[in-house]
Amino acid sequence: MTQRLDALPITRLHAAALAVCTLGLFTDIAEVALSNALAAIFLAPPHNMARGSLSLLLASVFAGGAVGAPFFGMLGDRLGRRRALQASLALMAAGSLAAAASQGLTALTVARTISGFAIGGFPPLVATYLAEVMPARHRGATLLICAGIGLLGGLAVILLVQALSPGVPLGIEPWRWALILGGALAALGGFLFARLPDSPRWLASIGRSIEADSACRLFERAAGRLPVSTPAGPAATPAAPGAAGFRALFTGTHELRRTGLFVGLYTLAPLATIAFPLLSAVVMVEKGFKVEQSLAFAALSMLGPPLGTLLTALVIDRLERRACLTGLAAAMAALGTGFAASGTFLTLVLVGIAFNTAAATYGSILAVYATELLPTPLRASAMTCAWAGGRIVAALAPIILLPILTAYGPHAMFAVITVVLGASATLLVAGPRGLSGQAVA
Numbered sequence: 001m002t003q004r005l006d007a008l009p010i011t012r013l014h015a016a017a018l019a020v021c022t023l024g025l026f027t028d029i030a031e032v033a034l035s036n037a038l039a040a041i042f043l044a045p046p047h048n049m050a051r052g053s054l055s056l057l058l059a060s061v062f063a064g065g066a067v068g069a070p071f072f073g074m075l076g077d078r079l080g081r082r083r084a085l086q087a088s089l090a091l092m093a094a095g096s097l098a099a100a101a102s103q104g105l106t107a108l109t110v111a112r113t114i115s116g117f118a119i120g121g122f123p124p125l126v127a128t129y130l131a132e133v134m135p136a137r138h139r140g141a142t143l144l145i146c147a148g149i150g151l152l153g154g155l156a157v158i159l160l161v162q163a164l165s166p167g168v169p170l171g172i173e174p175w176r177w178a179l180i181l182g183g184a185l186a187a188l189g190g191f192l193f194a195r196l197p198d199s200p201r202w203l204a205s206i207g208r209s210i211e212a213d214s215a216c217r218l219f220e221r222a223a224g225r226l227p228v229s230t231p232a233g234p235a236a237t238p239a240a241p242g243a244a245g246f247r248a249l250f251t252g253t254h255e256l257r258r259t260g261l262f263v264g265l266y267t268l269a270p271l272a273t274i275a276f277p278l279l280s281a282v283v284m285v286e287k288g289f290k291v292e293q294s295l296a297f298a299a300l301s302m303l304g305p306p307l308g309t310l311l312t313a314l315v316i317d318r319l320e321r322r323a324c325l326t327g328l329a330a331a332m333a334a335l336g337t338g339f340a341a342s343g344t345f346l347t348l349v350l351v352g353i354a355f356n357t358a359a360a361t362y363g364s365i366l367a368v369y370a371t372e373l374l375p376t377p378l379r380a381s382a383m384t385c386a387w388a389g390g391r392i393v394a395a396l397a398p399i400i401l402l403p404i405l406t407a408y409g410p411h412a413m414f415a416v417i418t419v420v421l422g423a424s425a426t427l428l429v430a431g432p433r434g435l436s437g438q439a440v441a
Contacts, residue, residue, distance in 0.1 A: 001204045002439045004216050006136045011222035017133055017196050018142050021126045024089055024189040025150030028122045031096065031115055031182050033154030034175070035061055037161045041175055060109050062395035064116025066388045072121025073384025077377065081129040082198040084380065088125060089190035091118035096183035100176045118186075120391055124367070124383035131371035132199040132379075133219070137437050140316035140368045147364040148309035155302060157182070201440070205376040255375065259382045261431050262370045266386035268427075269366065270394040271420045272332055273359035275401050277301070280339070280352055282402070283410045287343065297345070301352035305360030312361050321369040321434025328362040329425045333418045340410040372435040379440075 008014075035058050042057070068088075076084035095115030102108040127143060134142045157178050164174035172180075197219070203212035284297050316324075335355040342348050367383075374382045405413040435441070 001200055001212055001216060005133070005200060005219065006439055008135050008219055008223045008225075010135065010138055010142075011219060013197075013219055013222035014134060014138075014142075018130065018146060020189060020192045020196060021085075021130055022146045022149045023185065023192070024085065024122060025126055025146055026153035026156070027089075027092065027182055027185040027189060028119050028153070029150050030153035030157040030178075030185075031092065031119050032061060034157050034161075034178055034182070035112075037158055037178070038175060041161075057105065057109050057112060059395055060113040061116035061119060062391050064113040064118075065120025065391040066395070067120070068117030069120035069124065069384040069388040069391065070381070071117070071384075072125055073381040076121075076125050076128060076380030076384070077202075080198045081125060081132070081202055081380065082193055082196060085122065085125050085129060086190045086193045088118045088122045089186045089193070091115075092122070093183040093186035093190065096179045096186060100179035100183065120388065121384055124387040125380060127367040127371050128380045128383055129199055131368070131440055132201040132376065133197075136435075136439050137317055139372070139440070140319075140321075140365075140436065141313045143368050143371075144309050144313035144316055144361075144364050147360075147367070148306050148313060151306040151309065151360060155306075201376050202379075255378065255382075258374055259378075259385065261427060262374070262382065262386040263389050264427050265366060265370075265424060267389035267393050268420050268424045269363065270390050270397050271400070272336070272417045272424075273363055274394045275397040275417065276336070276352075276355055276359060279398065279401060279405060279413070280355075282405065283339070283413075284348065286405065286410060287348075289345065297349055297352060300349050301356050304353040304357035308357035308361050309364050312364070316365065316368070317436055320436055321365055321372070322428050322431060324365050325362060325369060326425050326428045328358050328365070329421045329428070331358045332362070333421045336414040336417050336421075340414040369434050372438075372440050373432060375441045 038057065072084050072088050075087060092115055095111050095113075095118060099108055099111035099115060102111050126146065130143050130146060131139055160178050160181070161174045164177055168174075169177065197215040198211075200212045200215040200219070203209075203215060280297070280301065289297075332355060335351055335358065339348065339351045339355060342351055370383055370386065371379060401413050401416065404416060
């Protein structure tokens with residue numbers, strides 16, 4: 001099965017799978033980014049929401065994601081990647097539409113928690129699915145293309161809310177329109193996933209050989225190749241299914257060490273990759289710049305990640321994953337130190353763009369590295385456990401770093417970030433090499 005899939009070129013079916021996954025990730029990231037717009041809207045008149053209530057509303061998405069990610073990982077390993085992705089998008093659509101129709105803070109917070117439950121599981125499941133259906137020599141590129149275009153979802157939702165802000169179209173507030181559109185896109189993505197085959201590698205890994213062969217033949221036909229005949233006799237006997245799901249994570253030392261490595265890497269990452277975009281504007285204010293300049297900096301610094309990720313997709317399958325990640329961690333440490341020491345607006349913008357680009361590329365390559373090294377029967381469970389750890393730390397990052405910034409200044413905060421990046425680099429150096437161009441585990 002592995003040889004058949006990896007021997008194929010990129011076909012229209014592969015492109016369709018990439019397009020549907022990208023649509024879902026675009027919607028997922030837009031839903032998360034909408035929280036930034038909600039913070040600005042509800043702090044201003046006529047809402048004037050208390051900061052404590054607003055904090056609960058903003059944290060609801062991350063809290064839901066931390067719980068939802070392992071749940072959808074279990075579904076992915078038990079019921080299949082496609083069904084888990086459809087379930088995630090269906091729940092995302094329901095949560096978005098419920099939030100759009102909500103009346104009152106409690107109803108909105110509950111609806112956003114439901115959305116977060118679905119949002120948490122989708123990105124690691126998409127990485128799992130794409131890694132398993134794409135040919136090995138194009139695996140890294142397709143995952144980075146999906147991530148690069150998906151990152152545009154955050155910019156798109158902010159621009160949509162701003163474009164609709166001067167009025168109230170059809171008597172519906174702009175933020176509600178954003179939720180309605182997000183729900184519609186999530187529902188569309190769930191419908192389109194029904195048209196795609198499930199992962200042949202996963203089907204084969206759990207002993208469903210006939211279904212795996214049928215799914216593989218769809219990709220072969222899309223490539224214009226005659227399907228490989230299934231031999232009769234003992235050679236056609238299905239292999240014994242491998243252990244799957246959370247229980248399998250603890251069945252052997254090898255599985256436990258691999259899972260622990262990626263839980264560690266994903267848990268450490270947000271203290272650099274998420275904290276910088278969240279707190280860089282605050283650092284600008286601490287340096288004496290006006291609020292308008294800080295907001296302009298925040299907008300400009302988000303231009304790099306989609307472009308940088310897409311450009312990296314051109315070369316990623318010729319590069320060793322672990323070396324790339326270690327180099328990016330070192331670059332972020334240097335750029336963070338430079339940001340703390342800079343004093344001019346132009347320098348801060350350039351360094352900010354470079355840091356955010358390195359952070360986004362690091363996250364995308366980390367997903368490629370993890371999907372390659374985790375075994376197929378438990379890939380979804382392990383990936384979503386690691387992702388859940390990252391969501392928890394992402395919610396805690398401002399709570400951890402903002403007091404350090406306030407009490408000791410930007411140099412102290414970036415010193416903590418540098419220590420975190422050093423710990424990540426240590427884990428990477430101690431970990432195995434990536435599988436660039438090779439079959440997944």
